[in-house]
Amino acid sequence: MPQTPHIERHFTASEVVRDIVIGMADGLTVPFALAAGLTGAIQATGIIVTAGLAEIAAGSIAMGLGGYMAAKSDAEHYAKEREREKKEVAEIPHEEMLEVAEVFQQYGLTESETWPIVQALKRQPKNWIDFMMRFELGLEKPEPQRAIKSAITIAGAYTAGGLIPLSPYIVLPTASAALLVSVALTLIALLIFGFVKGRFTGTRPIRSALQTALIGSVAAGAAFAIARLIGG
């Protein structure tokens, strides 16, 4: 066996990156699509800016609080399932021992091969419970403070993303001129965002850039068409 340890090089996107992606993907797309869609129906940039900022406020808060609740709910779910697993290990240890064996039988191991593990876990109830949480139920222990960090990251990314397509409507006098600049700015931002996201998540960056730009364009195109249809 070699003396140098084998360092695991698998890439796992961190939860912060995931939250930035969640917030920015929607932040770049929805306010852009809303502003583009309203440009089809309204010429006054003032109303479009108002609608856009209201949407950014609503979207960032709703998504941020949604992320907060999701993380809280994961933490509660984990705590609740852990309590139940703890009770089962204490009250019905035989069934739980069979469950440990079952986990391994999925991987082609025989009962006699898994027996030493089952016996060893039985002597250490805390480790046994942790083992069941991860390997039987597939639940990971949530990071403390995850909920509040997640909320701030998602809301911040949504706001940062949303201000990019809206900025031309704030600066330029007519909606139609602002739309052209907004389309260009947002496409560039979506391409950069998609590229960087690809680098972080292990997808090919060029492909990720094009896919992300496509999603934004399709969402905006549909919103534009609907607003035109209704608003005339």
Next chain:
Amino acid sequence: MPQTPHIERHFTASEVVRDIVIGMADGLTVPFALAAGLTGAIQATGIIVTAGLAEIAAGSIAMGLGGYMAAKSDAEHYAKEREREKKEVAEIPHEEMLEVAEVFQQYGLTESETWPIVQALKRQPKNWIDFMMRFELGLEKPEPQRAIKSAITIAGAYTAGGLIPLSPYIVLPTASAALLVSVALTLIALLIFGFVKGRFTGTRPIRSALQTALIGSVAAGAAFAIARLIGG
């Protein structure tokens, strides 16, 4: 040991429920907040309905495609990591054997206790790879067709949620009257949604109902305040 099998009663929210929750939580909140926010600045219901429908189109498509991409990206990540694990099992089996042992050492097992497992997995490379995917990397094999199902579920839930707060603006002649009905309808919808969500996800339903209504109200209140500030 009892003759009747112990049936695992742990609740895990299905992925469909999760997608409905993701779509509906934002669908009920963002279009509501946008319409309420615009009511602070605009009296014409026509523009608010246009903005609201454009937002629902943009939001449902952006979130639906976002869900599609997330599921696709999970599936690709899984496939890529599996390839790497397969290669490592073939090329550096000793390091991988040590990694199996390390997984168990976290749970207080000794090397000699884990040895039978390591030896048994070594004889079955396919099972060994699957074992490493789940237990070392914590990755679950994604369901096929997950991406398209996820996209449709999220987009549908967002649209269904978004039409509730917008409907009074479509039916009633003045924005201020529509706002009152929209607030009432949306609060009721948020309470019902929160209650049902609590039942499905294992949170106490009453608490979940109140929390969900609170999130919607805070997001809408912020959007309303911002739109008032800008739109005058």
